[in-house]
Amino acid sequence: MRTGDGPVRDEERGTRELPAEGTGGSRRVGDAVDGPDGIDGIPEQARPHPQEDSVELGFLDGGQRDREGSVQSTPLDGRNGVTPVRAEARARRRATGGTMSEHERNAEGDGQGTQSVQQATPHNAQDRSGARAMFIELRELKDGSAEYADLRNKLVRMHLPLVEHLARRFRNRGEPLDDLTQVATIGLIKSVDRFDPERGVEFSTYATPTVVGEIKRHFRDKGWAVRVPRRLQELRLALTTATAELSQQHGRSPTVHELAEKLAISEEEVLEGLESANAYSTLSLDVPDTDDESPAVADTLGAEDEALEGVEYRESLKPLLEDLPPREKRILLLRFFGNMTQSQIAQEVGISQMHVSRLLARTLAQLREKLLVEE
Amino acid sequence: MSQIAGEPATQDFVEVRLPAAGAYLSVLRTATAGLAARLDFTLDEIEDLRIAVDEACAILLQQAVPGSVLSCVFRLVDDSLEVTVSAPTTDGHAPARDTFAWTVLSALAGKVSSAVDEDKTVSISLYKQRGAGPGPA
Numbered sequence: 001m002r003t004g005d006g007p008v009r010d011e012e013r014g015t016r017e018l019p020a021e022g023t024g025g026s027r028r029v030g031d032a033v034d035g036p037d038g039i040d041g042i043p044e045q046a047r048p049h050p051q052e053d054s055v056e057l058g059f060l061d062g063g064q065r066d067r068e069g070s071v072q073s074t075p076l077d078g079r080n081g082v083t084p085v086r087a088e089a090r091a092r093r094r095a096t097g098g099t100m101s102e103h104e105r106n107a108e109g110d111g112q113g114t115q116s117v118q119q120a121t122p123h124n125a126q127d128r129s130g131a132r133a134m135f136i137e138l139r140e141l142k143d144g145s146a147e148y149a150d151l152r153n154k155l156v157r158m159h160l161p162l163v164e165h166l167a168r169r170f171r172n173r174g175e176p177l178d179d180l181t182q183v184a185t186i187g188l189i190k191s192v193d194r195f196d197p198e199r200g201v202e203f204s205t206y207a208t209p210t211v212v213g214e215i216k217r218h219f220r221d222k223g224w225a226v227r228v229p230r231r232l233q234e235l236r237l238a239l240t241t242a243t244a245e246l247s248q249q250h251g252r253s254p255t256v257h258e259l260a261e262k263l264a265i266s267e268e269e270v271l272e273g274l275e276s277a278n279a280y281s282t283l284s285l286d287v288p289d290t291d292d293e294s295p296a297v298a299d300t301l302g303a304e305d306e307a308l309e310g311v312e313y314r315e316s317l318k319p320l321l322e323d324l325p326p327r328e329k330r331i332l333l334l335r336f337f338g339n340m341t342q343s344q345i346a347q348e349v350g351i352s353q354m355h356v357s358r359l360l361a362r363t364l365a366q367l368r369e370k371l372l373v374e375e
Numbered sequence: 376m377s378q379i380a381g382e383p384a385t386q387d388f389v390e391v392r393l394p395a396a397g398a399y400l401s402v403l404r405t406a407t408a409g410l411a412a413r414l415d416f417t418l419d420e421i422e423d424l425r426i427a428v429d430e431a432c433a434i435l436l437q438q439a440v441p442g443s444v445l446s447c448v449f450r451l452v453d454d455s456l457e458v459t460v461s462a463p464t465t466d467g468h469a470p471a472r473d474t475f476a477w478t479v480l481s482a483l484a485g486k487v488s489s490a491v492d493e494d495k496t497v498s499i500s501l502y503k504q505r506g507a508g509p510g511p512a
Contacts, residue, residue: 243418252417252419252506253417253418253419253420254417254418255415255416255417255418256412256413256415256418257415267413271409271412271413274412274418300398
């Protein structure tokens, strides 16, 4: 199943590229852009398995199309009839036709910039020298110009399969594949920006470590629920490997001392590493502490705020206070917020203390009455 | 670590006392694991001990007097670690031996025993054999 996927995929790409040979010109660029889109259409299980070494090697080089070109010719020569696989591939091509023509239109609309690329690259834009020529072209263009952005996008899209392949090598490790692909694409963009074609190395040679590095960094930065220093993260990996190895050797799990000896570090460091592993994933606060009956941590935190009851009174009292006549309001304010005695208020307002007392009593009675009615 | 008075041989023990409430068990679990790791138990044995101590405490807490103190004593006997957890209880029942919890306990620790004092203090003792032989001390 796994090994079978490789040729199927190559053949599929081959059938798509065949018409491109005839049309030439901008059509080729359209195809180059279309590559990743077509691959997106392939269901997950039909893709070559990343763990398969032979496929992996072939596909790593697959960023440049030379190799695939030679692969594709073999099955095509052997089978002239329409096999189900090819029929399916054609159907898919028809299905992705819409996006394809859209890219074509884009390619056509590029005008002079695209044309000059075509003239500069007599080969298929997707083979090694084509990619190289595009990079040289990219370096010559002015940074920030529309042509630069366009060519840069083209180069990035062209190498998306490499990115998807590298991202797939890291799937089933607890991070969604889509996230990995995104992170890996960032790595690809970085390497497109930094690649120096004068150095004489292939772009994929340069891009692969950058992309893988970006994925690994994602695991380091985002994989851990609680971030621990890189030293400890790597120590944990080393411990996991050493534990597996020692368990195999002794037929039982290793002790801290044995681990320390094996990794040539102190026992304290081993303990530190083992403890840091706890930070990889965290438990929800709603998980019961010991067994199902015991309360969750979240339930034991916090308490009812006693001042909460006062909120309702305060809020319903507010409009009533606003409605009071200015003098009564002032007396209330001086009495309860200014903490003044009735005689002091009397002096302040210029009325007798008796009057203050009566006014206060009446205001309070009114407020209480209204408050009760409102409820 | 302190020496036990009246013991003929020098023997060290570690005692951890905590409120008899489930919320504090994580402290004991961590202490157990840390101690076992330094006594050169294997990683699997450390995990076993951690769960066993937790399970033993859970059995005790079911009938422990609210607000009392749970005590856990670790003692190294020959090549095995003896862990005794005890707490004053309301009923003074010895833990039933036909329960799931007890089965788990004996599977994890190897040898388990329980005792009830006159003052209704129930204690459970676990003996965990060291698998890898004596460590570097």
